[in-house]
Amino acid sequence: MGEKLFLGAKVRKLREAKGWTLDQCASRLALSPSYLSQIETNQRPATARVLISLTRAFDVDASLFDLEGDARLIADLREAVTDVAATAEPPSPAELKQAVNNSPRMARLFLQLHQDYRRLDDRLKTLNETLGRDEKQLSAPALPYEAVRDFFHYRDNYIDALDLAAEKLAESIDINGTSHPERTLEKALGDLCGVRVAYQDGPMRRYDAAARILYIQPSLPVVTRCFQMAHQLALICFADLIEEELARADFELTAATDVCRIGLANYAAGAILMPYRRFLETARELRHDVDQMRKRFNASFEQVCHRLSTLQRPGWRGVPFYFARVDMAGNITKRHSATRFQFARFGGACPLWNVHEAFSAPDRILVNLSEMPDGSRYICIAKSVAKAGGSYLEPDRRYALGLGCEIEYADQLVYTAGLDLNGPPIRMGVSCRICERLDCKQRAFPPIDRTLRVPQNERDVIPYALG
Incomplete structure (x- = not known):
């Protein structure tokens, strides 16, 4: 273990849940009560031997103690x-x-x-804009999406029970053993759920529960139609698992619970279409080449990127990726991370992030080496995508996708071919409002924790000096 493990709060919580006294727990761990007390109060770190004893005594996975x-x-x-x-x-x-x-x-x-x-x-x-309203x-109440994003964020964007169930279901219907996944999903909905699929203009997906008919918009790309069918399959087949996760999350807002239910069904849909072990093995075989992987799994570029960010099953982990989707105004409409990479919770993202540049380079995959203020370095991959509006009066929706991982995994990525990993990185930050880089020429406004001085007789690219 390179970093000391201070596990006091977690150990104390596990012990109290078992109803053990300090002496009883110390005896089970083959430790002295004073040593265990020091661990619980974070006066001493847990050693590798103690960590093994903890996982055995409490019958938990070591990932519970992941930092x-x-x-x-x-x-x-x-x-x-x-x-x-x-x-x-x-x-x-x-x-x-x-x-x-x-x-x-x-x-x-x-x-x-x-x-x-x-x-x-x-x-x-x-x-002043809300005066006159009641x-x-x-x-x-606050937007529920923030609570749901935090739910996935602090779960490493991996939901074990749903992922395992989805993998088992995918195997039973042989979703990846057919060249016609749409027909396979139609059959699965009929056989397992008694649901008939019909194609009709209107919403992307509409389910008539009384008639047990799932209506899918026929003009959607086939990968999107398949995803919507897998979503409905997950909602019905995994209803109990989803409700268990929602009960565990215990959201304060009903709207957050409703949003998370859709998010969990979307998660399960991706896991059905791209079952964990087969997807991970393919990712390693193809060195995470997203274009090749989307062909293997009949999925979109975005779906594959999103799935790559979820590969954190204990004992069978993939490369920890971050994944984000950004619109042309810079709003982050999707964000998931199994890495230390941080997304701005408030304010705009760093303008030096290559995901912004992707809009000016359609159909190209941009790759660079970026360094965060804490010294961590990332391989940052970005690509713009467009989703057809369907008619002249409905403009295309345009997004940029960001995918990345820490530099230590560079040899597992096809995208590092020709990239100088020892060269100077792009010096990124999280957001201007908290960025520690005082010499950045792309700064939009000063950081909130610094005083500033505005010279009267001198002007540089940034019109102020930071204390």
Whole structure:
């Protein structure tokens, strides 16, 4: 283990859930009570031997003690406290790490409080636009998508129970053993769910539960039609599993529960069309060549990228990727990450991220080496895609897709061919509002935790100096 494992809060929570005293637990772990007490209070890290004992005594997977989730929580907490601290000195990285290690629940509650503060602040700033509306609209609940994004974010974008069930279902209907997946899915819906598929203009997908008819828009690309059928198959076949996940998530807002139900069905649909082990083996064989993989699995470029970001099954992990979809205004409409790569929770993304450049290079795949302020380096892949509107009066929808992983996995990617991995990287950040790079010429506005000075008799690319 390269990094020390401070597992105090997790060990204490597991022990209390078992109802064991400190002495009872120490005996099961073959440790002294004082040593276990020091582990629980994060005075001592857990060794590899202790980690093995913990997984056996509590009958849990070692991935439960993975520090990647803590790293994401620390990064989110850093952005929040920087925002709150404003011109005051924010907590150091060591203090934030200690807070997450000792009180992860308190850290999550602080993040929730900060999100509430941001939303209230935004509403107050736009109060002049809302005057005249009733009070219920002024106090409307937050968008549920934020809660759902965090749900997937802190699960490493991998839902084990659904993924396993989807893989088993895919094998039973032999989805990848046919050259006509659409017919296979139609048959599966009929045989397993008693649902008939009909093609009709209108919404992309509409299910008549009373008549048990699934209506699919015929003008959609075949890969989209297949995905919509797989979505409905998942909603029916995995209803109990999905509801169990929703109960575990315990969202405060009903709308968030509804959004997450669709998100979980979409997740399962991707897992049916691209079953885990076969997909992972193909990814390794083809060195993650998305174009070749989408042909193998009758999927779109976006669907393959999204699926690549979910390959985090314990004991059978793939390359940890981030995946994002960005519209032409810079809004991140999808974001998933199994890496340390951080997406801006508030404000715009870094203008140096090559996903923005993809719009000016249609049908090309852009690849570069980028470095984040913490020194971590990423292979960043970007490509623009268009989704047909269907008529002259309905313009095409255009997006840019971003896919990336840390440089240590570069040898597993076909996209690093010809890329100088030892050359100078693009110096990226998360967002201008919290970026530590004081010399960036692409800065849109000063970071919120720095004082600034505006010279009266001097002008550079950035019209101010940062303290």
